[in-house]
Amino acid sequence: MENKLFQTLNEAQRHLDAGFAHLPAHPVPALDEAASTILQQVATRLRDNYPYAHPLYAGQMLKPPHPIARAAYALAMSVNPNNHALDGGRASSAMEVEAVAALAKMFDWPQHLGHLSSGGTFANLEALWAAGQLRPGKAIAASDQAHYTHSRISSVLGLSFVTVPSDTDGRMDLTALEHLLATQAIGTVVVTLGTTAIGSVDPLDQILTLQKKHNFRIHVDAAYGGYFTLAGNLSRETRAAFDAIPHADSLVIDPHKHGLQPYGCGCILFRDPTIGRLYKHDSPYTYFSSKDLHLGEISLECSRAGASAVALWATQQLLPYTHGGAFAQGLESGHTAALNLYELLVKSPHFFTPSTPPQLDIVFWTPSAATPEASSVFAQAIFDESAQNDLHLALAQLPTHFFSPDKWKDREINDEKSTVTCLRSVLMKPEHLLWLDHIWQRLDAAAVQVTTVNTSTEPA
Ligand SMILES: *Cc1c(COP(=O)(O)O)cnc(C)c1O
Numbered sequence: 070m071e072n073k074l075f076q077t078l079n080e081a082q083r084h085l086d087a088g089f090a091h092l093p094a095h096p097v098p099a100l101d102e103a104a105s106t107i108l109q110q111v112a113t114r115l116r117d118n119y120p121y122a123h124p125l126y127a128g129q130m131l132k133p134p135h136p137i138a139r140a141a142y143a144l145a146m147s148v149n150p151n152n153h154a155l156d157g158g159r160a161s162s163a164m165e166v167e168a169v170a171a172l173a174k175m176f177d178w179p180q181h182l183g184h185l186s187s188g189g190t191f192a193n194l195e196a197l198w199a200a201g202q203l204r205p206g207k208a209i210a211a212s213d214q215a216h217y218t219h220s221r222i223s224s225v226l227g228l229s230f231v232t233v234p235s236d237t238d239g240r241m242d243l244t245a246l247e248h249l250l251a252t253q254a255i256g257t258v259v260v261t262l263g264t265t266a267i268g269s270v271d272p273l274d275q276i277l278t279l280q281k282k283h284n285f286r287i288h289v290d291a292a293y294g295g296y297f298t299l300a301g302n303l304s305r306e307t308r309a310a311f312d313a314i315p316h317a318d319s320l321v322i323d324p325h326k327h328g329l330q331p332y333g334c335g336c337i338l339f340r341d342p343t344i345g346r347l348y349k350h351d352s353p354y355t356y357f358s359s360k361d362l363h364l365g366e367i368s369l370e371c372s373r374a375g376a377s378a379v380a381l382w383a384t385q386q387l388l389p390y391t392h393g394g395a396f397a398q399g400l401e402s403g404h405t406a407a408l409n410l411y412e413l414l415v416k417s418p419h420f421f422t423p424s425t426p427p428q429l430d431i432v433f434w435t436p437s438a439a440t441p442e443a444s445s446v447f448a449q450a451i452f453d454e455s456a457q458n459d460l461h462l463a464l465a466q467l468p469t470h471f472f473s474p475d476k477w478k479d480r481e482i483n484d485e486k487s488t489v490t491c492l493r494s495v496l497m498k499p500e501h502l503l504w505l506d507h508i509w510q511r512l513d514a515a516a517v518q519v520t521t522v523n524t525s526t527e528p529a
Contacts, residue, residue, distance in 0.1 A: 150375025161375030189292030207256025263294015
């Protein structure tokens with residue numbers, strides 16, 4: 070597979086080089102013996118990783134870039150364009166504009182202003198920066214399951230930040246939100262479609278109803294979940310939230326999460342193109358070659374990898390964002406794999422599961438035990454035991470209220486803030502569905518192993 074990738078890349082590289090063949094030859098430094106030795110060392114060092122690209126890696130949010138993204142990125146590296154200004158990357162800037170338009174079209178936005186960024190954090194920073202200017206003196210509100218970056222960004226920007234409690238499914242609690250809107254000056258509500266911990270989806274459709282009564286901006290953080298708008302198998306509630314996206318004011322999506330891209334590829338979209346006025350500046354030196362839009366004029370980041378735009382553009386040509394297409398089917402597989410794993414967990418005597426099935430492709434559960442403390446100890450042990458057998462899961466510290474209170478027979482306090490260590494699996498590779506039996510066998514075996522070892526001695 071790798072061979073084919075390098076062969077295809079070689080052919081494309083020759084074609085690219087031919088475009089500059091009229092220039093006098095100028096030899097570039099060749100890779101010599103020393104370089105080859107160093108690369109071997111690099112390869113040795115890189116073995117110190119989990120096997121992220123393998124389907125038995127089913128832990129954190131890590132999805133390998135598509136081979137076409139790798140090839141296009143590598144090809145662009147020989148040019149190394151900078152999408153800050155057209156002088157630094159004409160072709161890649163044009164490809165960025167097209168790639169971003171494809172994202173906006175996926176969300177049915179008739180018009181937009183947007184660009185790629187180094188990731189979701191910076192894209193969210195731009196959204197909240199704009200929010201702060203458009204609603205001066207008013208707070209940002211996000212749920213306690215929103216990415217922690219929102220409170221940190223708010224502090225960087227000097228904006229006040231309010232946390233909205235989530236319900237037992239990890240979605241923004243509407244009653245709590247309505248109370249906040251009635252009692253505090255909230256300028257912008259951050260609605261997360263696909264939370265980072267459990268993939269829960271805030272009810273955007275119902276938050277829009279509240280917007281009619283209380284005037285606030287809506288920023289959608291769909292860094293993780295955005296692409297699921299293409300999936301045809303979401304629950305009715307989840308679908309309703311995604312279908313409301315055209316009414317949001319701004320949105321963040323990370324092509325480097327679910328869009329098959331290498332890291333360094335986030336995206337911010339504003340529904341109102343006149344937001345561009347906020348970015349106004351007078352750089353004396355950056356722009357002289359053209360009257361066309363320079364992406365640097367609508368971005369807080371200056372130098373940005375043009376190669377990211379090239380890789381994303383190429384991937385979109387191969388796997389367009391169409392309902393029912395191959396890319397959409399990949400997301401549907403992940404959701405099905407998550408539902409199937411959830412069903413297996415529900416039936417198993419070894420585990421406690423939350424009462425509602427996963428909304429996207431992230432599953433969490435905890436080993437059954439008498440107390441949350443004992444469940445936590447077993448979770449760590451099963452995590453370690455699975456890893457011994459090459460199944461890599463993740464651990465997450467989650468509120469006990471995500472599980473029904475009757476799960477633990479010896480649970481004393483009903484503290485809203487109490488947490489339990491959970492096992493967590495992000496089934497974001499399309500192949501995870503095919504591998505689910507293997508994953509389950511290893512997980513089940515680890516649970517049997519851990520619980521039989523521990524039945525004589527209850528964990529402390
Ligand atoms: C990953 C993520 C972020 C942060 O994005 P980075 O690309 O890691 O900077 C923000 N919000 C959500 C919901 C995320 O899942």
